[in-house]
Amino acid sequence: MQATDLMQGGKPFLHPDFLLESKLASELYHDVAADMPIIDYHNHLSPADVANNRRFGNMTEIWLHGDHYKWRAMRANGISEAFITGKSSDREKFRHWSATVPRTLRNPLYHWSHLELLNPFGVNELLNATNADAVYDRCNEVLKDFPVQTLLNHYKVSWLCTTDHPLDDLAFHQKAAAEIPGKMLPGFRPDALLDFSTPQKFSTSKEGLEKATGKEIRNLADYIDAFLQRVQYFHDNGCRISDHGFGAMPQLANDAAGLDKAFTHLLEGKTISVDQADQLRGLILLELCRKYHQLGWVQQFHVGAIRNNNTRLGILLGADAGTDSIHDLPQAERMAAFLNQLDTTNQLGRTVIYNLNPADNAVFATMAGNFQDGSIPGKIQWGAAWWFLDQKDGMEEQFKILSNMGLASRFIGMLTDSRSFLSFSRHEYFRRILCNLLADDVLKGQIPADKNMLKELIRGICYENARAYFSKD
Structure with missing residues (x-):
């Protein structure tokens, strides 16, 4: 059966006006959004595949x-x-x-x-x-x-940012920088080195940091210093974006001396409490964010997943086996405290916050507004509908709430968050949904029928806002 022969509600499936329910929606998509370049500022693509043109x-x-x-x-x-x-x-x-x-x-x-x-x-x-x-x-x-690089050009990918372990030597990024400059940037994802839940995980992180930096780690200050050296190494190799994934933002430390002692226990191979591990994560994350601000990076916080829930599949396949889901932790208080701590000392850089639980949509949309400071349009972003939410209903809901509680005109748009080089079609999916929403508002008389204004808005959300926001200098 041909997809174009399948009639649904009077329209064929996957026709050129797929998801575009009016003449205006079709015009906005085909004349403006369809051919805009793509900036895919967060994904899990293989740097080796890009560099080697797999x-x-x-x-x-x-x-x-x-x-x-x-x-x-x-x-x-x-x-x-x-x-x-x-x-x-x-x-x-x-x-x-x-x-x-x-x-x-x-x-x-x-x-x-x-x-x-x-x-x-x-x-x-x-x-x-x-x-x-x-x-x-x-x-x-x-x-x-x-091959991969031809595919990227086919999809009009201007540049993409991968998600990289903090101890990665970035050899494939160096190769790509020499052969296809500006096409692929590294993204600093230090979650593994912020996991203090067991002495074994900490020991692996400590040994890895020592090897990567040539620095002996004897105390918490040494650990933080080695961590910051890795940030600088990434920066020197073109990185301008960090990314962090948490169930909830970490607690701020209320006993610095106690955390020094807890870190000593880790060095001795001892287990520390859940609260100590969480506050230790928060203390180090603050130092990382201050460094990001100094270097002019964008920091991203993906919050609200509960990961690796299925022990059976975890044993069979390891982490990332497809057994993660939405968490139901409270988010507002910890996030507000963390961002406020950085803002108080004028060290809060460009920040993108993503929620996985749809119940937190309005929380995150309004949280972003708390810390705008007039220095950069859309400095604090409520990010695109993420993971389980990056479907039609989720994208529409995210855009509607953002429009009601912030400035949708400053939104930096879609990303793939994918491991597949075919997932750039998600940008097309988002753009079709966006154009249809805006056209529907016009037809209902809820926004002006000013095509120039609409087209400027669409160009911004699809590409121009991200291009300005993610400075690579």
């Missing part, structure tokens, strides 16, 4: 390896792990994913998957078990012409 061997490699969204859907559909992350052949895995796709109807995976098949592969069929092999073979042929 040529993927088949669709399973580029589409299914590492994609937690698809893994979760396949498990929910009763697919054995052997055909998801196991030792089955890539063709068999693709077949089982194809059989799952019809079961994802009304899940964003259904939209994303077909958008990705259409662009760049030109496949406008509805994927299912029957046509799996034919689609697999056709896409594999097209994929031969799309």
Whole structure:
């Protein structure tokens, strides 16, 4: 069956005006948003794949390896792990994913998957078990012409920022900087070195920092100094963005001397309390954020996930097995205290805050407004709908609340947050939703029918705001 032959509500599925419900929405998207470049300022793409211009061997490699969204859907559909992350052949895995796709109807995976098949592969069929092999073979042929850097150019990716371990030597970023300058930036993600939950994890972090910096760590001050050396190393290699993921923002320290003692216990291989570990994380994070401010970085806080919940799959696959979900921790008080601590000393840099729990939408939207200071348009950003929320309903809700409680005109727009080089279609998805929302407001008489104003707004949200916000100098 051709996707363009499937009539839904009088319109074919995935026609050129997909998600665009009016003539004005179509005009705004096709004349303005569609051809804007992409700045993908947060993702989990492989720096090695970019630097080495990887040529993927088949669709399973580029589409299914590492994609937690698809893994979760396949498990929910009763697919054995052997055909998801196991030792089955890539063709068999693709077949089982194809059989799952019809079961994802009304899940964003259904939209994303077909958008990705259409662009760049030109496949406008509805994927299912029957046509799996034919689609697999056709896409594999097209994929031969799309090594990673060609794919980035196809999607008009101006530049992207990866998410990198703080002890990474950044060799692939150095290679990319020499061969495709300005295309890929490192992103500093130090969560692993802020985990003091067990002596074993701390010992690994300490030894790694010592090796990377050549500095012996004998106390907390040494640990912080070595940490800041890594920030500087990343900066010297083009990094201008940090990223942090927490269930909730850490507590501010109320007993600095006690934390020195707790750190000594860690050095001795002893366990410290949950509160001590959390306050230690907060104390070091403040020092990191002061350094980011000094260097002119953007800091991102992704808050509200509860991770690695399934012990069985954790033992089988390790971390990032697709067993994370939304946490229900309170967020406002800790975040306000942390940002205020930095603002009080004029050391709060450009900051993007993301919530995973939709119940916190208004909390985060208003939190951003507390710390705007007139120095930079949209200095404190409530970030794009993230992870479980980056679907049509979630994007619409995020934009509506941002419009009500902040300045949507200063919004820095969408990102992929993905491990797949085909996920740049999510920018198209977002842009279509954005143009439709704005056109709907015009048709209802809620905003002016001023096309020049609308087009300026769309250009800003899709590209220009991020270009100005994420300075690479």
